[in-house]
Amino acid sequence: MDKLSVLTTFVTAAELGSFSRAAERLGKTPSAVTKAVAQLEAELGTRLFERTTRQMALTEAGHTYLEGTRQALMQLQIAGEEVEQLQQELRGRLRIISPPSFAPAFLREVCCRFMTEHPLVRLEVDLKEGSQDLIEGGYDLAVRDGPTDLPGLIAQPLLENRVVLCASPAYLARKGMEVTLDNIEQHDWLILRNPLLSRHYWWVELEGRNTRLRQPVPRLTSDDYDFLLACLLDGQGLQFVPTWSVAPYLARGELVEVRVNQWRVLSAFGPWIHAIFPPHCRNNRKVKAFIELLKAHVQESGRCAR
Structure with a gap:
């Protein structure tokens, strides 16, 4: 096994904290990873890992060697990219x-x-x-x-990650009402569940200031955005969606932006x-x-x- 491959194997094992995961990442067998680390430890004359049946951790020498090896591999990568840039085609x-x-x-x-x-x-x-x-x-x-x-x-x-309220023409024809602060509970809402999103409130801009607006009881919730988008297109309710996601559907008339004059929802994702x-x-x-x-x-x- 060549020295560059040994060093790459060592860094991957140290970063993942596991020989088996390093083997999976590198497309090697766990025994090949173990052999590479053992070869490196023999060459250096010191242990780089403390290994038990339950866990693996770097030794003090391992931490020192990891930092230097990372820098060396990064410099080699940069040098390789600079050489690559001398070639006409990207590869x-x-x-x-x-x-x-x-x-x-x-x-x-x-x-x-x-x-x-x-x-x-x-x-x-x-x-x-x-x-x-x-x-x-x-x-x-x-x-x-x-x-x-x-x-x-x-x-x-x-x-831009601007958020708009959308519905299908079929949903709006069926409900036949605008969306206001007074009637949001009467609409069918499709709501995304995400660790960054509150399950109880929307952050909205209302009368020039940011405030919390209590969410209505949703008709459908999911942690899968594409699933909710398919239901939105099928006319199952209203949903706050980013413009980058629905631009083609708005252009084709499959979705309609529902404008709410009193308030505007703010994106929790920036x-x-x-x-x-x-x-x-x-x-x-x-x-x-x-x-x-x-x-x-x-x-x-x-x-x-x-």
Whole structure:
């Protein structure tokens, strides 16, 4: 096993805290990971891990060696990317992470277009909720809403995360009423459940100030956004949705924006969707090309971009 592979195996095992998970991440067998670490410990003449039947932890020497190895591998990656940039065509792997709801809205189209334009690039796209650590997870780029004040990361705004109230024409024809503060309990509400969202209140802008508005009893709740969107399109109720998600349906008349004059709901996920990447990817041509394609798609599709 070559030295670079041994060092990569050690760092992955240390970051994941498990030889078996490191083996899964690297596509190796657990015995190969154990052998690589043992080879490194023999070469250094010291133990890097304290291992028991229940847990594994770095020794003091392991912590010291991990920091230096991380820096060395990062410098090698940067050097490799600089050499790559001397080549005319983009090539290699690009790892991206994004919430699942972004895929049908815009990410799927952008990825397909990117692969067509850059046939030598391999994409790995993980669709997961939450704010996974980009560096620990080995990602080059994240597309996400929510907080961007994350240490050691760079964020670029992509598109506005404005929330609107929508319903299908069939629902509005069936109910035949506007939406006001006085009649919200008479409507059928489709409500997303998420750790960032209150189960009891909406934060709204009312008469120029932000305040809490008690939620009506929902007709349907779910933690899956795409499931709720399908029910919205089927005419089952009203839902607060981000404009980036429903722009095509509004353009085709499959959904209608319901305007409420007295109040406006505020997004709990922040006002913008961002492209987020580690500092060492600042000059990565694949990352830059993907972000530019994202921005172009946002503009072409008529969504609000910055």
